Amino acid sequence: MRTRVTDMFGIELPIFAFSHCRDVVAAVSRAGGMGVLGALYFTPEELETELKWIDDHVDGKPYGVDVVMPASYEGADFAPEELVGRLQAMIPEGHRAFVENLLAKHGVPPLSADAEAGRVLLGWTDATARPQVEVALRHPIALLANALGPPPADVVELAHAHGVKVAALASTPRHALKQVEVGVDVVVAQGTEAGGHTGEISTMVLIPQVVDAVDVPVLAAGGIGNGRQMAAGLALGAEGVWTGSIWLAVEEADTPELAKRRILEATSRDTVRSRSWTGKPARLLRNEWTEAWESEESPGTLPMPLQFMLVSDALRRIGRSDATELATFPAGQIIGVMNQVRSAKDVVFGLVEEYGEAVERLDRLTGD
Amino acid sequence: MRTRVTDMFGIELPIFAFSHCRDVVAAVSRAGGMGVLGALYFTPEELETELKWIDDHVDGKPYGVDVVMPASYEGADFAPEELVGRLQAMIPEGHRAFVENLLAKHGVPPLSADAEAGRVLLGWTDATARPQVEVALRHPIALLANALGPPPADVVELAHAHGVKVAALASTPRHALKQVEVGVDVVVAQGTEAGGHTGEISTMVLIPQVVDAVDVPVLAAGGIGNGRQMAAGLALGAEGVWTGSIWLAVEEADTPELAKRRILEATSRDTVRSRSWTGKPARLLRNEWTEAWESEESPGTLPMPLQFMLVSDALRRIGRSDATELATFPAGQIIGVMNQVRSAKDVVFGLVEEYGEAVERLDRLTGD
Numbered sequence: 001m002r003t004r005v006t007d008m009f010g011i012e013l014p015i016f017a018f019s020h021c022r023d024v025v026a027a028v029s030r031a032g033g034m035g036v037l038g039a040l041y042f043t044p045e046e047l048e049t050e051l052k053w054i055d056d057h058v059d060g061k062p063y064g065v066d067v068v069m070p071a072s073y074e075g076a077d078f079a080p081e082e083l084v085g086r087l088q089a090m091i092p093e094g095h096r097a098f099v100e101n102l103l104a105k106h107g108v109p110p111l112s113a114d115a116e117a118g119r120v121l122l123g124w125t126d127a128t129a130r131p132q133v134e135v136a137l138r139h140p141i142a143l144l145a146n147a148l149g150p151p152p153a154d155v156v157e158l159a160h161a162h163g164v165k166v167a168a169l170a171s172t173p174r175h176a177l178k179q180v181e182v183g184v185d186v187v188v189a190q191g192t193e194a195g196g197h198t199g200e201i202s203t204m205v206l207i208p209q210v211v212d213a214v215d216v217p218v219l220a221a222g223g224i225g226n227g228r229q230m231a232a233g234l235a236l237g238a239e240g241v242w243t244g245s246i247w248l249a250v251e252e253a254d255t256p257e258l259a260k261r262r263i264l265e266a267t268s269r270d271t272v273r274s275r276s277w278t279g280k281p282a283r284l285l286r287n288e289w290t291e292a293w294e295s296e297e298s299p300g301t302l303p304m305p306l307q308f309m310l311v312s313d314a315l316r317r318i319g320r321s322d323a324t325e326l327a328t329f330p331a332g333q334i335i336g337v338m339n340q341v342r343s344a345k346d347v348v349f350g351l352v353e354e355y356g357e358a359v360e361r362l363d364r365l366t367g368d
Numbered sequence: 369m370r371t372r373v374t375d376m377f378g379i380e381l382p383i384f385a386f387s388h389c390r391d392v393v394a395a396v397s398r399a400g401g402m403g404v405l406g407a408l409y410f411t412p413e414e415l416e417t418e419l420k421w422i423d424d425h426v427d428g429k430p431y432g433v434d435v436v437m438p439a440s441y442e443g444a445d446f447a448p449e450e451l452v453g454r455l456q457a458m459i460p461e462g463h464r465a466f467v468e469n470l471l472a473k474h475g476v477p478p479l480s481a482d483a484e485a486g487r488v489l490l491g492w493t494d495a496t497a498r499p500q501v502e503v504a505l506r507h508p509i510a511l512l513a514n515a516l517g518p519p520p521a522d523v524v525e526l527a528h529a530h531g532v533k534v535a536a537l538a539s540t541p542r543h544a545l546k547q548v549e550v551g552v553d554v555v556v557a558q559g560t561e562a563g564g565h566t567g568e569i570s571t572m573v574l575i576p577q578v579v580d581a582v583d584v585p586v587l588a589a590g591g592i593g594n595g596r597q598m599a600a601g602l603a604l605g606a607e608g609v610w611t612g613s614i615w616l617a618v619e620e621a622d623t624p625e626l627a628k629r630r631i632l633e634a635t636s637r638d639t640v641r642s643r644s645w646t647g648k649p650a651r652l653l654r655n656e657w658t659e660a661w662e663s664e665e666s667p668g669t670l671p672m673p674l675q676f677m678l679v680s681d682a683l684r685r686i687g688r689s690d691a692t693e694l695a696t697f698p699a700g701q702i703i704g705v706m707n708q709v710r711s712a713k714d715v716v717f718g719l720v721e722e723y724g725e726a727v728e729r730l731d732r733l734t735g736d
């Protein structure tokens with residue numbers, strides 16, 4: 001296969017795989033696609049370790065790193081050293097009480113006294129994502145992606161100065177135009193069915209609009225899990241696909257066992273767009289956590305990054321408890337068709353094979 | 369083009385066009401697709417007139433009729449003659465007051481004393497849709513479609529006895545299976561981006577699931593407005609496409625001028641799933657009407673058919689007033705890319721031409 005993005009990155013297949021797991025990233029790149037490591041949860045030191053591992057396991061194939069630099073968030077004008085403290089002070093007591101009550105109702109114990117301190121900010125802010133960018137650019141990455149809107153112009157310049165292409169996720173044609181204005185090389189047009197932060201427009205409607213709005217290559221994201229969907233994405237005008245949820249349940253993925261089981265059992269209706277994770281709408285597994293935040297008792301969610309600061313310890317407590325009904329994580333509607341564990345390589349090859357079948361079928365239907 | 373549905377109906381193009389306007393239905397059928405008249409708003413007598421007109425203007429080409437027989441609604445066990453009265457009595461005063469206050473706030477005058485009585489039930493119930501079915505089957509229709517879940521088994525049998533194929537709209541694989549169980553010949557798998565009553569799963573994710581779940585041909589619905597989307601739908605495994613919103617703004621459509629203008633101006637984010645029209649979630653133009661029903665003052669919506677009974681006179685009053693900010697109607701996300709008025713024939717031919725280009729492009733990308 002050959003599109004502008006296979007040419008741009010020197011890859012065989014226009015398949016991009018977003019994952020927080022280095023094993024998946026390396027496996028997809030080795031299989032001919034492009035693995036993209038989600039940096040969000042890593043400290044700069046940890047990210048250094050992960051990227052070093054990938055460098056050692058990717059057989060020289062290109063890979064990317066994805067950061068989260070939201071264009072707007074509370075505290076964007078605070079000095080880095082006082083960021084956490086001032087933000088913590090902005091979280092209302094009523095919200096803290098709601099979270100405590102919810103955990104108490106489900107019997108979730110507190111963290112043990114010797115538990116490591118939580119990372120309440122992660123890479124959700126410019127201040128915390130920039131050090132990740134610096135680490136990433138010290139490695140031979142081919143792509144730097146920004147998961148929330150247009151990246152800062154100087155970050156785009158810095159990446160380009162390192163010979164690194166920049167991608168950004170867009171959920172409207174207007175977003176896409178803004179991204180191209182700051183110099184983004186590839187737009188990932190992401191439909192509402194995607195996991196994680198996502199807009200309202202579906203992939204089917206969004207892709208042609210973005211393709212028509214910008215001159216750079218567009219990747220189709222949201223609801224892409226098999227080769228028929230890959231063919232659909234390319235028929236819509238995309239030059240490749242950006243996938244995420246399908247890597248959560250592959251053999252290589254370090255996804256917790258419970259989450260893997262949930263994903264294999266879920267239907268496509270078992271996800272919901274919710275602000276209960278980060279404060280911005282993200283598609284999550286629908287469960288008692290997301291329901292609680294929609295209930296009449298809910299105090300409403302807080303703006304980014306306050307919501308995650310509010311809930312980060314709670315999510316850790318839930319993860320260590322038996323309250324599996326509260327364990328939430330980002331997941332797209334495509335989890336409804338995932339019902340077996342395969343290797344990342346098998347998933348890549350399956351996408352390509354089924355893609356070929358879909359294109360042949362179209363030729364056949366059109367021939368008569 | 370040739371698929372199982374072009375064979376089934378003897379049509380040239382696997383393009384189905386849902387419209388409440390007879391001119392659109394006839395124009396699409398004459399152009400080689402299949403027009404399907406939405407019967408909902410017509411009394412049996414009016415429907416007779418519409419179908420007679422289509423018979424006279426369709427040049428012998430096949431066309432269909434779409435009814436709404438919800439599998440469940442309030443009052444399903446009431447005798448037809450007392451249906452309206454008993455249902456009216458179930459509408460809470462608080463809801464009536466909310467509607468009156470909303471209209472008063474926007475300066476919407478009451479209906480004039482000599483205004484015709486409103487049709488508060490339309491074809492939303494089994495009791496009111498069956499007479500429409502009887503009228504339809506007296507005409508040479510090729511297809512009877514049901515817009516809300518599986519049609520009653522005896523209606524399917526009756527249609528088949530008349531040599532008429534039956535289609536039904538499904539928004540989950542489970543719905544599709546139920547429909548095939550009652551004998552439906554074609555499943556219309558409809559994604560959340562569609563206008564009117566719609567589920568939560570996007571077209572991109574839904575179509576392959578439904579195609580894999582049933583043996584009958586599947587039409588892709590939701591977000592199909594150009595040939596790239598048609599190619600995407602067929603790449604996903606569908607044997608044709610079911611379109612609706614794109615016919616609202618064609619030359620032939622009797623859509624009110626205001627609505628046409630709104631559609632041409634709207635972006636894909638200007639629609640929202642709302643229960644404020646019928647009580648079941650339907651995608652509508654997002655405006656002050658839909659916002660009001662989501663606001664803190666909202667009493668919540670009523671189950672079908674009570675909600676439409678509650679609001680039907682209000683919608684008529686709004687339609688005759690200057691309160692255009694309250695005028696709502698079903699519309700899919702695809703209205704975001706509709707920005708010119710074309711003839712129905714041009715839209716059909718445009719779909720086919722762009723479909724061909726999309727398939728050629730896929731061949732080219734795959735060739736290297």
